[in-house]
Amino acid sequence: xxxxxxxxxxxxxxxxxxxxxxxxxxxxxxxxxxxxxxxxxxxxxxxxxxxxxxxxxxxxxxxxxxxxxxxxxxxxxxxxxxxxxxxxxxxxxxxxxxxxxxxxxxxxxxxxxxxxxxxxxxxxxxxxxxxxxxxxxxxxxxxxxxxxxxxxxxxxxxxxxxxxxxxxxxxxxxxxxxxxxxxxxxxxxxxxxxxxxxxxxxxxxxxxxxxxxxxxxxxxxxxxxxxxxxxxxxxxxxxxxxxxxxxxxxxxxxxxxxxxxxxxxxxxxxxxxxxxxxxxxxxxxxxxxxxxxxxxxxxxxxxxxxxxxxxxxxxxxxxxxxxxxxxxxxxxxxxxxxxxxxxxxxxxxxxxxxxxxxxxxxxxxxxxxxxxxxxxxxxxxxxxxxxxxxxxxxxxxxxxxxxxxxxxxxxxxxxxxxxxxxxxxxxxxxxxxxxxxxxxxxxxxxxxxxxxxxxxxxxxxxxxxxxxxxxxxxxxxxxxxxxxxxxxxxxxxxxxxxxxxxxxxxxxxxxxxxxxxxxxxxxxxxxxxxxxxxxxxxxxxxxxxxxxxxxxxxxxxxxxxx
Numbered sequence: 001x002x003x004x005x006x007x008x009x010x011x012x013x014x015x016x017x018x019x020x021x022x023x024x025x026x027x028x029x030x031x032x033x034x035x036x037x038x039x040x041x042x043x044x045x046x047x048x049x050x051x052x053x054x055x056x057x058x059x060x061x062x063x064x065x066x067x068x069x070x071x072x073x074x075x076x077x078x079x080x081x082x083x084x085x086x087x088x089x090x091x092x093x094x095x096x097x098x099x100x101x102x103x104x105x106x107x108x109x110x111x112x113x114x115x116x117x118x119x120x121x122x123x124x125x126x127x128x129x130x131x132x133x134x135x136x137x138x139x140x141x142x143x144x145x146x147x148x149x150x151x152x153x154x155x156x157x158x159x160x161x162x163x164x165x166x167x168x169x170x171x172x173x174x175x176x177x178x179x180x181x182x183x184x185x186x187x188x189x190x191x192x193x194x195x196x197x198x199x200x201x202x203x204x205x206x207x208x209x210x211x212x213x214x215x216x217x218x219x220x221x222x223x224x225x226x227x228x229x230x231x232x233x234x235x236x237x238x239x240x241x242x243x244x245x246x247x248x249x250x251x252x253x254x255x256x257x258x259x260x261x262x263x264x265x266x267x268x269x270x271x272x273x274x275x276x277x278x279x280x281x282x283x284x285x286x287x288x289x290x291x292x293x294x295x296x297x298x299x300x301x302x303x304x305x306x307x308x309x310x311x312x313x314x315x316x317x318x319x320x321x322x323x324x325x326x327x328x329x330x331x332x333x334x335x336x337x338x339x340x341x342x343x344x345x346x347x348x349x350x351x352x353x354x355x356x357x358x359x360x361x362x363x364x365x366x367x368x369x370x371x372x373x374x375x376x377x378x379x380x381x382x383x384x385x386x387x388x389x390x391x392x393x394x395x396x397x398x399x400x401x402x403x404x405x406x407x408x409x410x411x412x413x414x415x416x417x418x419x420x421x422x423x424x425x426x427x428x429x430x431x432x433x434x435x436x437x438x439x440x441x442x443x444x445x446x447x448x449x450x451x452x453x454x455x456x457x458x459x460x461x462x463x464x465x466x467x468x469x470x471x472x473x474x475x476x477x478x479x480x481x482x483x484x485x486x487x488x489x490x491x492x493x494x495x496x497x498x499x500x501x502x503x504x505x506x507x508x509x510x511x512x513x514x515x516x517x518x519x520x521x522x523x524x525x526x527x528x529x530x531x532x533x534x535x536x537x538x539x540x541x542x543x544x545x546x547x548x549x550x551x552x553x554x555x556x557x558x559x560x561x562x
Contacts, residue, residue, distance in 0.1 A: 043140050045155075045169045046090075046148045053091040054156060058098050065455070066099050072455035073099035078442045079433050081225060082461060084449070086232035089146045093153020093248070101157040103225050103245030108159060110221040111175070139177060139274040142303065146235070147248065147280055151176070154246055176249050177277040180306045192365060193264045194411050195311045195342045196373055196391070197320035198383040202338035210313040210320060210422040211388035212262040213437060214242070214251050217415045226418055228431055228442075230449050236287035238450050242418045242431055249279020250286050251417075256446055257290035258315025258424035264342050266307040266324070267360035275305040275327065282310060291316040299323050300330060311342045315424035324351050339377055343370040363545035365408040372398050373411060385421050385430060386468060392419045392437050393471050397541055404510020405482040408543035412437060414482065430468060438479075441468035481506045485513070492516055500533075511540035515547070518554060531558040 058066040064075035071085045081103065085096045097104060140148060155168035165171055195212035203209050217223075225244060232238045241253030254260040261282045281302045289295040295312045305327050313320040322333040324346045331348035333340075344366035346352045361367040376394060380387045394411045397403035406414045419437035421430040427446040433439030443466035452461065473479050485506040491498050500517035507513045518533035534555045542548045 043167075043170045043173060045152045046145060048090050048149065048152065051090075053094040053153070056094065056098065061455070067455055068095050068099055070454065071095045071099060074455065076442070076460060076462065078440065078460075078462065080431060080442060081227045082230075083227055084230045084232070084452075084455070088234045089149035090153045092231075092233065093150035094156060095153075096150075096248075097154040097157030097246075100227065100245050103227065104154065104157050105159040105245075106225060107222065107245040107247075108162060108171070108175075110219060110224075111178075112162060112165075113219070113221075139173065139277075142274060142276045143173070143176075143280060144284065147283070148173070150248055154248070158246065172246055175247065176279060177274065180277050180304075192344055192369070192408055192413065193262075194369060194373060194392075195262045195264060196340060196377065196388075197311065197313050198339045198377070198388075199319050200338040202377070202383055204382040204384045207423060207425045208313055208315065208318050208320065209383055209385060209388055210260050210262070210311070210424070211392050211419070212252055212311070213392050213411065213413075213416045213419045214262075215413055215415050216251070216417045223417045223436075224434065226431075228444065230446075231287075232450065233287060237290065238446075239286045240429060240444070240446055240449070241283075241286065242420055244417075247279075248283065249277060250282040251279060252420045253282070253286045254313075254422050254424060254427075254429055254446065255286050255290075256427070256450065258427060259286065259289055259291065259295065260311075260313035260320075260422045260424055261286050261295070262311045262420075264309040264311065264344055266309055266326075266344055266346055267356055268306040268326070276302040278304060278306060278308045281308075281325075285310065285312065290314075292319075292321050296323055296332060299325060303327065307346075309342055309344075309346065311340070313422060313424055318425070322347065324348050326351065339383075341370060341373045341377070343367075343373065345370070365543045368398070368409045369411060372396075372409070375399070376411070385423060385428075388421045389419075389430070389437075389441055389468050392421075392432075393473070395473075401541065402509045403541040404513065405478065405485070405507055406512070407510060407541065409541060428463075428466070430466075433470075435474075438471040438474050440470045443467055485510075489516060492520055504533075509540065511537045511542045511547075514540065515551060518551070522554060522558065525561075527558040527561040531555055531562075534558065 056068055058068040060066050066073050073081070073083045075081050083096070083099060085092050087095065151172050152169050155172045158168040158172055160168070162171060166174065192215045193213055195210070197208060197210045199208040200206050227243050227245065228240065229243050230240045237255040237257055239253055239255035241250045250261055252262045263278055263282050281299055281304065285295045285298050289298055291314045292312050299310060304325055307326040310323040310325070311320060312323060320340045322340065322342055324331040324333055329351060331346065331350040333348040344364065345361035346357045351357055373391070375398060376391045377383070380391065391411060395405060397407070397409055403409055414436055416436040419432040421441065429444050429446070430441040431444070432441050443463040444461070445463055449461055485503065488498050488503045488506065498520070500520050504513045504517055514533045514537035518530045518537065521530035521533065534551050537551050
């Protein structure tokens with residue numbers, strides 16, 4: 001009996017040792033993994049031998065205008081900020097940072113405030129730092145030295161209060177991939193932008209006209225401080241772009257040769273590692289290409305980790321084409337016509353026929369918005385700059401149907417960071433002012449701006465004679481109702497009590513008003529009322545199949561809960 005007990009105790013000891021060994025091994029592996037993730041999440045800045053520019057100081061002309069050497073920064077009476085910078089990459093970045101330091105810090109405040117709304121836990125935010133760092137562990141290897149030096153220069157003007165997320169340089173560098181990460185991980189091929197171009201017989205004067213809405217939404221405050229930036233780099237062509245504090249990538253821009261670039265997100269799989277951010281590919285095209293073939297050659301050099309359409313307009317070619325690019329493939333869409341349209345799906349013979357692209361076109365708002373855009377181009381006749389602005393402001397569905405204000409299927413979703421119109425041969429660009437694309441469009445002539453001898457702070461640099469007036473919609477009761485609707489929607493998101501009947505009265509044709517009301521009543525266990533709202537939502541024009549599926553699932557839950 002004692003022998004059996006001895007053997008049993010010995011067996012338990014061996015099992016205990018084995019479990020201890022396994023546990024120890026797992027703990028050791030976790031420690032190694034943590035050390036690895038922390039180590040790879042750190043990004044060393046580029047080596048700069050001459051940092052004398054860090055001692056330079058901006059000179060104030062008034063409360064919102066500054067100069068530093070030949071570079072300058074100001075706030076226009078239009079509400080847009082304007083900036084001109086020149087020089088070598090690092091020095092250019094330092095100057096840009098010093099001139100717009102308040103905007104860089106304010107934009108990061110707005111950006112992180114939006115993230116905190118989604119992730120309120122400080123400890124999880126710290127974890128997110130390492131997650132993003134691991135995700136972008138090879139980011140620096142995929143960015144040109146020139147871009148890294150410029151970003152490093154800017155980072156000296158960033159706030160130190162976000163050190164818990166990363167160093168200034170790491171944060172600013174990673175923000176250049178924020179579009180890509182959000183678009184991929186949240187399956188947001190639905191930074192839902194719209195762009196188009198007309199030329200020859202489709203334009204009233206036969207010249208190329210490009211229009212685009214940049215529907216990139218990171219909260220209302222993020223879009224408040226738009227910068228119209230004019231760059232005179234040491235290498236490459238001079239160019240302009242619409243941007244925000246600390247961001248050197250390109251979403252919309254035109255260079256001195258009359259080449260334009262705008263980007264539209266497409267459906268992407270979750271990537272396995274970093275590559276070149278989309279905006280920096282667009283930046284290189286803008287800085288170094290003068291025609292469509294050169295833009296293709298530059299884009300083909302880069303590996304990207306999300307899918308994107310680059311609509312490239314060219315004064316030299318007097319036409320536009322779309323470079324379609326995924327992490328694995330690349331295509332050129334040339335309509336062989338006098339106009340081109342682009343939403344959030346591919347159209348080329350290679351990528352356009354893929355099953356996931358067809359699903360993207362048919363199950364999201366992209367295909368519907370594409371058809372509405374084509375319809376408007378046909379209805380408006382030979383295009384002009386004014387007609388382009390009118391199309392960018394269009395709030396309706398197919399055949400002019402009222403689909404509710406803010407519907408993702410509309411060309412104007414009332415969320416745009418900016419809208420812009422280019423006339424490449426004339427080197428003219430029109431930039432929207434707040435709110436969204438409803439304010440006046442301010443006209444700039446690139447040749448005039450680049451020929452300026454310094455900044456005369458008491459003179460506007462835009463061409464007031466070509467300004468396009470604000471949308472009359474701003475003066476209507478419908479606009480006031482939409483503003484009130486957005487405020488009530490924000491209250492619901494913040495968990496506040498609201499009158500959902502009033503919410504619907506403010507935007508009665510918008511399916512999402514009924515979804516919000518249904519979700520609100522469902523949360524309050526008013527299942528019959530919730531079901532009524534969901535059923536009404538199904539009679540409206542719903543933006544995506546995923547949202548329709550959500551509504552039907554909620555109806556099933558209501559039926560089970562009654």
